[in-house]
Amino acid sequence: MTTVDDKSVVKEYFNATGFDRWRRIYGDGEVNKVQLDIRIGHQQTIDTVLDWLKADDNLTHLTICDAGCGVGSLSIPLAEAGAKVEASDISEKMVGEAKERAASETLKGSLNLSVQDLESLRGQYHTVICLDVLIHYPQNQADAMISHLCSLSESRVILSFAPKTCFYSLLKKIGSLFPGPSKTTRAYLHKEADVIAILEKNGFQIQRQAMTKTRFYFSRILEATRSAS
Numbered sequence: 001m002t003t004v005d006d007k008s009v010v011k012e013y014f015n016a017t018g019f020d021r022w023r024r025i026y027g028d029g030e031v032n033k034v035q036l037d038i039r040i041g042h043q044q045t046i047d048t049v050l051d052w053l054k055a056d057d058n059l060t061h062l063t064i065c066d067a068g069c070g071v072g073s074l075s076i077p078l079a080e081a082g083a084k085v086e087a088s089d090i091s092e093k094m095v096g097e098a099k100e101r102a103a104s105e106t107l108k109g110s111l112n113l114s115v116q117d118l119e120s121l122r123g124q125y126h127t128v129i130c131l132d133v134l135i136h137y138p139q140n141q142a143d144a145m146i147s148h149l150c151s152l153s154e155s156r157v158i159l160s161f162a163p164k165t166c167f168y169s170l171l172k173k174i175g176s177l178f179p180g181p182s183k184t185t186r187a188y189l190h191k192e193a194d195v196i197a198i199l200e201k202n203g204f205q206i207q208r209q210a211m212t213k214t215r216f217y218f219s220r221i222l223e224a225t226r227s228a229s
């Protein structure tokens with residue numbers, strides 16, 4: 001599959017069936033057991049990142065880029081906590097939903113939502129965050145995406161991705177053997193060492209790391225800051 005293919009398939013998915021599926025998972029209405037498990041796992045990832053950022057006690061001074069923001073699960077609480085957030089997503093449906101969820105006067109001026117793929121983002125932000133997006137791209141594309149995110153960051157990058165370990169590779173293989181309609185787009189696992197090597201190549205060093213693990217959701221979270229030059 002070429003670069004263009006992967007991206008357009010993902011974009012189409014998150015503007016159609018993927019939008020319906022993930023809007024429900026990232027909401028609070030009734031969902032099936034698997035979706036509930038994913039909802040709980042994803043919320044843990046969001047809470048971990050929020051806890052890290054709030055612990056630093058400087059949110060009101062930060063500009064944050066949330067690339068691939070989905071329905072605003074992280075962007076909205078960050079803006080509510082006082083950060084200036086530029087949130088964007090390749091899917092106009094996801095951004096539309098995020099705008100509805102953020103429809104509060106208090107967020108005006110602190111949260112800007114736009115439809116943009118992360119490769120075309122420009123500007124400089126204190127912190128660049130990209131959660132659960134790399135799973136949609138193979139390693140060779142993820143490399144360029146992470147490098148681009150680093151170029152937008154003055155100080156810190158926070159990424160989450162599905163780690164490639166023997167256990168998760170096997171789970172993925174078993175999952176793909178089950179018959180029935182595809183539940184999602186292709187999912188790509190990434191080797192943690194590869195992701196760290198890309199961050200280091202771009203002048204970043206790992207500061208904090210965490211792992212979210214439920215039955216059906218797993219995500220490695222890395223915080224990296226610019227090394228002193």
Ligand code: SAM
Nearest residue numbers: 014068069070073089090091094117118131132
């Ligand atoms: N980061 C959000 C969160 O954790 O709540 C959403 C995660 S969701 C699994 C993946 C999101 O990435 C979708 O909203 C999708 O539209 C977006 N996405 C996929 N490829 C993208 C790209 N190249 N640029 C920007 N957004 C992208």
